[in-house]
Amino acid sequence: MSLPASASSAAHGECPIVIDPMVRNLDEETRRLRDAGTLTRIELLGVPAWTVTRHAAARRLLTDQRLVKDIDRWTLWRTGEVTNAWPLIGMIDAGRSMFTVDGAEHRRLRAKTAQAITPRRLENLRPVIEDITHGLLDDVEKQAVQGPVDLKSVFALPLPMSVISVLMGVDPALHPRLHTLYKAFFSMLTPQEERLAVIDELDGIFTDMVRARTAEPRDDLTSALILADEGGEPLTEEEVVGNLKAMVAAGHETTIGLILNAVRALLTHPDQLRMVLGGEAGWDAVIEETLRWDTPTTHLLMRFATEDIEVDGEVIREGEGVVVSYRAIGRDQEQHGPDADQFDIARPSPNRHMTFGHGPHICPGAALSRLEAGIALPALFDRFPGIRFAVPVEEIVNQPVLTQNDLQSFPVHLNGD
Numbered sequence: 321m322s323l324p325a326s327a328s329s330a331a332h333g334e335c336p337i338v339i340d341p342m343v344r345n346l347d348e349e350t351r352r353l354r355d356a357g358t359l360t361r362i363e364l365l366g367v368p369a370w371t372v373t374r375h376a377a378a379r380r381l382l383t384d385q386r387l388v389k390d391i392d393r394w395t396l397w398r399t400g401e402v403t404n405a406w407p408l409i410g411m412i413d414a415g416r417s418m419f420t421v422d423g424a425e426h427r428r429l430r431a432k433t434a435q436a437i438t439p440r441r442l443e444n445l446r447p448v449i450e451d452i453t454h455g456l457l458d459d460v461e462k463q464a465v466q467g468p469v470d471l472k473s474v475f476a477l478p479l480p481m482s483v484i485s486v487l488m489g490v491d492p493a494l495h496p497r498l499h500t501l502y503k504a505f506f507s508m509l510t511p512q513e514e515r516l517a518v519i520d521e522l523d524g525i526f527t528d529m530v531r532a533r534t535a536e537p538r539d540d541l542t543s544a545l546i547l548a549d550e551g552g553e554p555l556t557e558e559e560v561v562g563n564l565k566a567m568v569a570a571g572h573e574t575t576i577g578l579i580l581n582a583v584r585a586l587l588t589h590p591d592q593l594r595m596v597l598g599g600e601a602g603w604d605a606v607i608e609e610t611l612r613w614d615t616p617t618t619h620l621l622m623r624f625a626t627e628d629i630e631v632d633g634e635v636i637r638e639g640e641g642v643v644v645s646y647r648a649i650g651r652d653q654e655q656h657g658p659d660a661d662q663f664d665i666a667r668p669s670p671n672r673h674m675t676f677g678h679g680p681h682i683c684p685g686a687a688l689s690r691l692e693a694g695i696a697l698p699a700l701f702d703r704f705p706g707i708r709f710a711v712p713v714e715e716i717v718n719q720p721v722l723t724q725n726d727l728q729s730f731p732v733h734l735n736g737d
Contacts, residue, residue, distance in 0.1 A: 344718075367408075368641075370642045373652070376655065378649050387629070408621060414562065418684075439687070445487065448483070449483055449695050460475055464734045477576050479696055480575035498525070502569055505522070530561055531557070585613065587707070588663075592666075601666060606697065613651070615650050620723070624639065626638060708732065
């Protein structure tokens with residue numbers, strides 16, 4: 321897809337940073353974005369936007385009511401310069417849910433979800449997560465008899481998909497198909513016509529589930545969303561479907577990245593791994609430092625300015641799009657110190673990152689992701705304290721997923737011999 325000259329960043333007299341859809345060097349791209357300044361121009365598959373790369377500015381913008389999720393406020397969308405042919409459109413024009421509306425409507429939709437994802441419901445999930453974790457580690461051990469194990473496909477991926485499915489009431493028989501559909505949805509190698517068909521199929525799967533739970537409610541999140549009656553009108557079928565479709569995507573993708581990135585960080589920093597295994601540092605510190613240093617989400621798409629907004633001498637014009645580059649924000653030296661590029665679970669000051677967002681749209685599944693990682697990581701290293709890379713770490717590379725820090729695979733040996 322190409323844009324006319326009027327839509328290009330060149331019209332602003334600037335050379336944008338082109339975000340690599342193949343994610344060939346994420347560390348270098350993160351450094352370039354961070355070093356470019358608080359607010360910088362980027363290009364996403366031919367489409368110009370702003371991105372914010374500083375912690376303090378992102379906190380301000382994420383609570384600025386002049387930035388909204390409504391795609392109809394985007395000039396490039398209104399003029400037809402961006403259409404459904406753009407591969408990233410499904411992450412922005414994603415149907416009606418708490419992820420795509422603002423203000424009173426957002427509060428209404430989010431309140432229903434808050435009723436469904438309560439601390440009590442999550443705590444009741446703890447023994448379920450523990451059982452799933454130990455069962456998957458049994459599978460890991462069995463597969464290791466034949467050689468290296470892909471920790472992603474055998475452990476880090478099925479764990480959060482199983483947990484979010486228990487929470488939502490998804491039939492386990494659907495897991496393989498959902499894995500395939502979400503991989504195709506996020507991958508930049510998927511032809512757009514196929515991606516649009518994937519979106520339609522996901523809509524169909526979740527619509528069928530919502531209708532089944534409407535007819536016969538169960539003790540799951542889907543039924544809770546349908547039955548939630550506090551705070552105004554009940555959710556419509558479209559709203560329940562939109563919430564669930566987005567939550568299962570974000571819920572499992574984020575946790576996959578968190579688990580694998582934490583394992584990679586510890587294996588490449590053996591002194592810190594020894595600290596954790598020796599009880600000198602806690603797993604909470606590992607999780608929070610991983611979330612800061614190697615964020616599961618790289619770029620969050622997108623908010624739109626309803627009027628001109630000045631940020632550190634730059635002006636986001638009315639109708640322009642803004643991306644939040646969480647990985648660059650996690651390496652912000654003004655927030656985290658001159659050693660922000662280093663992984664350090666023993667940082668002297670509290671790790672106040674914002675990887676799960678900030679403000680009204682802060683991730684509703686943050687507590688669940690932390691809970692899963694807090695169970696999975698100690699269980700993995702307790703079972704296999706000698707776990708090590710089966711390939712040079714440089715060969716563990718990213719999937720072609722522009723928005724997520726999604727690894728292709730993670731081959732390991734289970735012992736240090």
